[in-house]
């Protein structure tokens with residue numbers, strides 16, 4: 001990743017040499033300019049507008065990055081790891097000197113939808129402005145009114161990035177923005193044929209910035225597609241902070257092909273459903289954002305996701321034989337004994353788990369993800385189901401970091417990935433060792449009070465429960 005970014009810098013330097021005139025044309029073509037800094041809020045501020053803005057802030061999950069754990073709302077300070085160093089989310093309370101109290105509506109619009117600061121320099125795309133470019137005027141005006149006139153101002157200085165020169169220079173970011181940020185334009189979510197799908201597309205592609213985690217990124221770190229219309233890579237899954245943000249398309253084995261719309265709604269509302277339970281960065285998304293969204297909007301998101309075509313044609317062929325062998329005490333398969341001793345008490349020898357309590361591991365897209373990062377992370381770190389308003393109970397999975405070595409974890413995960421109907425490549429001990437190092441570094445930082453979030457806002461989970 002680091003090397004990729006350096007090459008990017010070299011590429012950007014080359015671009016710079018092309019000359020400002022040329023670049024300006026590129027900007028006009030690719031949509032990196034526009035938005036009048038002086039623009040004033042064109043609507044009357046009233047309680048209804050502010051209430052709407054509060055909902056927009058929730059759907060956009062501004063808290064994920066701009067509210068530090070235990071810190072004041074929107075006062076910033078959350079550290080976000082990027083391949084070149086740490087970027088800190090800023091104070092977006094209406095404080096005049098340390099926050100955005102001096103922002104006009106135009107300044108706010110340019111920062112949120114275009115990644116441009118009032119001084120004309122560019123924001124790091126750790127701020128998901130390529131997704132927010134699609135937020136409509138109505139929502140953005142309400143969001144501004146909410147933050148400006150209702151969030152308490154907090155004096156809190158922004159922390160400078162830990163990125164060393166020359167990577168710390170912001171001008172290459174401007175070229176990145178010109179090349180990769182989409183044009184801000186009037187609503188393209190046509191409501192003609194299927195208004196529910198349009199609403200869902202809007203929420204997923206803009207405010208929800210689901211693609212920031214769930215869409216793979218190119219060498220130059222932009223998402224390979226920002227909408228379904230952009231290309232087939234959209235929401236096909238990516239690794240964030242050592243967890244796989246799964247394929248959300250119609251694929252049966254790796255995606256949401258076997259989930260109904262109501263399964264998706266239940267997951268986003270409560271953090272679990274009959275098949276799965278949320279963990280890693282998704283726990284935070286549910287806890288801070290989706291659990292508070294109205295049922296109609298969650299239904300729209302689910303409806304939209306279910307319209308995304310599969311990119312693989314695999315199917316599950318469930319095999320009862322693996323469960324029967326385990327139940328009969330046959331542990332001849334590699335990893336089977338480790339599974340019986342450590343996992344079966346909760347996930348059962350049938351791999352079926354207990355609905356809405358201990359997720360099923362049989363026929364499970366999380367288990368079948370091409371990259372085993374999530375599986376390794378959850379076994380090393382353990383997990384606690386998110387606490388949501390409707391389901392406050394938090395069932396936990398213990399950490400196995402001290403109990404199983406790299407070989408044993410690789411064996412038990414390879415067993416999971418090749419039994420009951422699952423069929424994904426085996427896991428090698430080296431892959432476990434790599435993630436173990438990262439998990440140890442994060443746990444040490446966490447204990448030292450330096451809480452970091454992943455590159456797309458995934459808050460580091462506290463050290464695993466023992």
Ligand code: HEC
Pocket residue numbers: 056057060061062063064065066080087088089090091092099100108111112117118122123124125126127128143455456457
């Ligand atoms: C995934 C993390 C993330 C999310 C989600 C996020 N931001 Fe940001 N935001 C950042 C980071 C990081 C910066 C600072 C980037 C930099 O220094 O270049 C930033 C900068 C900003 C700025 C520029 C502030 C300044 O000091 O000049 C504004 C305004 C802003 N964000 C508003 C929002 C709003 C409103 C939302 C919700 C709709 C939001 N952000 C959601 C990470 C995030």
Ligand code: HEC
Pocket residue numbers: 203204208209210211212213214240243244245246248254255256264267276277278279280281282283285290301365366374456457458
């Ligand atoms: C901060 C990164 C992040 C963001 C933003 C994010 N997700 Fe996730 N998501 C994850 C991770 C990591 C997982 C895997 C862990 C899990 O299954 O809970 C996941 C899993 C899921 C799953 C379960 C998939 C399965 O097969 O079990 C669904 C559904 C989902 N996300 C939907 C969404 C939607 C819809 C959005 C936007 C509103 C979204 N996610 C935004 C990180 C993210």
Ligand code: HEC
Pocket residue numbers: 275276277278279280339342343344345346347357358359360361364366367375378379383384385386395396397398400412413416
């Ligand atoms: C004490 C009960 C318990 C034990 C023992 C246990 N787990 Fe879990 N497991 C859970 C719970 C609870 C969750 C849901 C965690 C969450 O969502 O935060 C879970 C989640 C998972 C998931 C994610 C599934 C999904 O779709 O959300 C995997 C994979 C997993 N466990 C594998 C294992 C393996 C492998 C072992 C043995 C090494 C194991 N578990 C042992 C309780 C347990």
